[in-house]
Amino acid sequence: MFVSCSDSQFLESHWNHPISAQGTPPSDFPALERNLNPKSCGTCHQNQFQNWEKSFHAKSISPGFLWQKEIFTKEEYKSCLNCHSPLAETKSEIDSNFQTPEIISSKSHNFPDGIDNPSILCASCHIRNQIRFGPPPKINKKIEQNSGRIPHNSYVVKEKFESSEFCKSCHESKETGVRLNGKRLMEVYTEWEGSSYAKDGIQCQNCHMPDREHSWKGIHDKDFVQNSLEPKWEVKKNNGVYQIKAELKNRGVGHNFPTYLVPKVYLRFFASLKSQNSRILLEESIVGRVVNTNLTEEYLDTRIKPNDSYKISFDYKPNENLVTELIWEIEVDPDEQYVRSFEEELKNRAGTLSYHSKKQLQESLYEKKNSRYILFTLSWKVPVSLRQ
Known part of the structure; x- marks a missing residue:
């Protein structure tokens, strides 16, 4: 040796x-x-x-x-x-x-x-x-x-x-690359380098190649992501108003969650109504970095830094409807940016792309549209009101 x-x-x-x-x-x-x-x-x-x-x-x-x-x-x-x-x-x-x-x-x-x-x-x-x-x-x-x-x-x-440096070559944009709001399109290594994980000597391989496993699991793997995040919430009722506070903590990701600008995570809150036997959307938030398809403008960056949380607080007052349950649903869309971009390309280039390229684009778009999954579903049953 x-x-x-x-x-x-x-x-x-x-x-x-x-x-x-x-x-x-x-x-x-x-x-x-x-x-x-x-x-x-x-x-x-x-x-x-x-x-x-x-x-x-x-x-x-x-x-x-x-x-x-x-x-x-x-x-x-x-x-x-x-x-x-x-x-x-x-x-x-x-x-x-x-x-x-x-x-x-x-x-x-x-x-x-x-x-x-x-x-x-x-x-x-x-x-x-x-x-x-x-x-x-x-x-x-x-x-x-x-x-x-x-x-x-x-x-x-x-x-x-x-060492995390080994992965940097392909998972970090060059210094001369495109910058939006002062950030390169990929800064995984930089995000990790400024975190407590780097200070503690926890490398990319510790999480993505545990025991030298060659699977490199990431945002597309539900179990892997579930083990890295912690959702918490509380619901209080005061004078007929539901007060909802929730947070999604990044407790196991050594860089921004989600990293890159491709994935998006949706935090949706619903109320189940007894009278309509259905549920209505109360609140929706996006965790991710939202940019246009031309990669020239950033609209939003709500990604969660290591050991930080994304917090939500809102009130809900039902209108004569009897609420039976409040639900917090967290959905991951690993390929959101690709879906948006590929849909636009298919629309604009449908008449100019070769048959073979168009078929490849359609095949990929179908695959990426179907990569979404529900990460967590939390529910809070509304207590039964007893007759006085």
């Missing part, structure tokens, strides 16, 4: 785009190690592969991404690929600019069966120039050698793999 220094230049070099083609595998590598298809990696790293396969990293090249190639400039699309498809070999699958003799040759050596998924693969993070990189071993133990050889010719240990 070769352990390198945790040098400050590692991440700059590791995420220096465009990443060079991997080239010819070492001559002593057997066929399994020569193949960079994640399925090959999964032969030994089964848990990591199974989690990755269901993750958004494995879906970074999706219809929602691909349709936009038709409307982006070559440079814009090339820039997007740095994070969505980091390897030169995977980029060549979706961008002809990367179909150079060197990259095509490397692809034939490292992906002998072709590339069926040009997304973020195992090699995107763990391999550079045929050298394997990874975090320190969890347990110091003797490596069993097979025929006198350590797999992959061993690997280079880098502590940065367990």
